[in-house]
Amino acid sequence: METTITKDNNTTIFALSGRLxxxxxxxxxxxxxxxxxxxxxxxxxxxxNLDYISSAGLRVVLNTAxxxxxxxxxxxxxxxxxxxxxxxxxSGFDSFITIHxxxxxxxxxLPPVNGK
Amino acid sequence: xxxxxxxxxxxxxxxxxxxQLQTLEDKWSLSRKNIAExxxxxxxxxxxxxxxxxxxxxxxxxxxxxxxxLKLTIQIIDSGQPFDPTVCQLPDTTLPLEKRKCGGxxxxxxxxxxxxxxxxxxNNKNILTLKKNLxxxxx
Numbered sequence: 001m002e003t004t005i006t007k008d009n010n011t012t013i014f015a016l017s018g019r020l021x022x023x024x025x026x027x028x029x030x031x032x033x034x035x036x037x038x039x040x041x042x043x044x045x046x047x048x049n050l051d052y053i054s055s056a057g058l059r060v061v062l063n064t065a066x067x068x069x070x071x072x073x074x075x076x077x078x079x080x081x082x083x084x085x086x087x088x089x090x091s092g093f094d095s096f097i098t099i100h101x102x103x104x105x106x107x108x109x110l111p112p113v114n115g116k
Numbered sequence: 117x118x119x120x121x122x123x124x125x126x127x128x129x130x131x132x133x134x135x136q137l138q139t140l141e142d143k144w145s146l147s148r149k150n151i152a153e154x155x156x157x158x159x160x161x162x163x164x165x166x167x168x169x170x171x172x173x174x175x176x177x178x179x180x181x182x183x184x185x186l187k188l189t190i191q192i193i194d195s196g197q198p199f200d201p202t203v204c205q206l207p208d209t210t211l212p213l214e215k216r217k218c219g220g221x222x223x224x225x226x227x228x229x230x231x232x233x234x235x236x237x238x239n240n241k242n243i244l245t246l247k248k249n250l251x252x253x254x255x
Contacts, residue, residue: 019134021130021159021163022127022130022159022163023127023128023130023131051152052152052155052156054156054159054160054163054222054225055160055163055218055221055222055224055225056163056222058218058221059218059221062213062216062218063218065213066213066214069213069214082149083149083152083153087156087225090209090224090225090228091209091221091224091225092209092210092211092216095209095210095212096212096213096216
């Protein structure tokens with residue numbers, strides 16, 4: 001899996017491409033480590049080019065959602081392909097993760113952060 | 117129609133799995149969605165076997181897929197520690213985020229994308245047989 005990390009104002013975007021499985025999940029988790037320890041921007045996973053996710057990938061997404069639950073910064077997901085979205089829904093993740101249709105929708109939905 | 121292949125007890129073999137399944141797209145008229153579902157089922161079970169098995173030994177995993185009309189049968193055989201995924205407790209997907217745990221999601225996905233499954237232990241091998249009904253376009 002390839003990850004492209006970009007920043008847009010107060011939001012960090014992880015654009016994922018390829019396959020998020022038990023092979024790629026450990027590296028992805030490592031890339032996220034600093035964001036999960038001390039969130040300091042909003043975070044969006046852009047799934048537009050992600051073809052496949054397994055439970056190993058869901059585990060990383062769950063840990064990310066937990067890390068962002070309490071703070072003032074938000075975690076959103078967007079642009080999922082049909083199969084990936086189905087896996088999210090079966091797992092019940094759509095009940096606690098906001099999923100937008102596109103990265104633009106995510107960016108306009110994320111609020112400005114007070115004091116920034 | 118039937119294919120069999122053997123993979124090593126190694127996560128890098130998930131790519132072999134995908135290569136094998138992609139050859140079926142044309143051969144068995146499977147859609148990309150069918151392939152993705154079958155891939156997920158095998159990925160979760162193979163990843164589990166590699167995680168539960170004896171990692172020091174290069175224990176091979178034998179996979180057979182059989183398609184008869186619109187019934188797909190998947191058989192996975194390994195000689196690792198006894199492990200019956202059919203009796204694993206499934207996670208409660210209605211719990212709020214703070215109570216959700218990671219465990220069991222893989223098995224939940226397998227259960228969702230297959231129509232039946234059966235585990236037996238025989239000759240020191242785990243034998244898991246899954247059945248999946250295919251949509252009528254796959255005829």
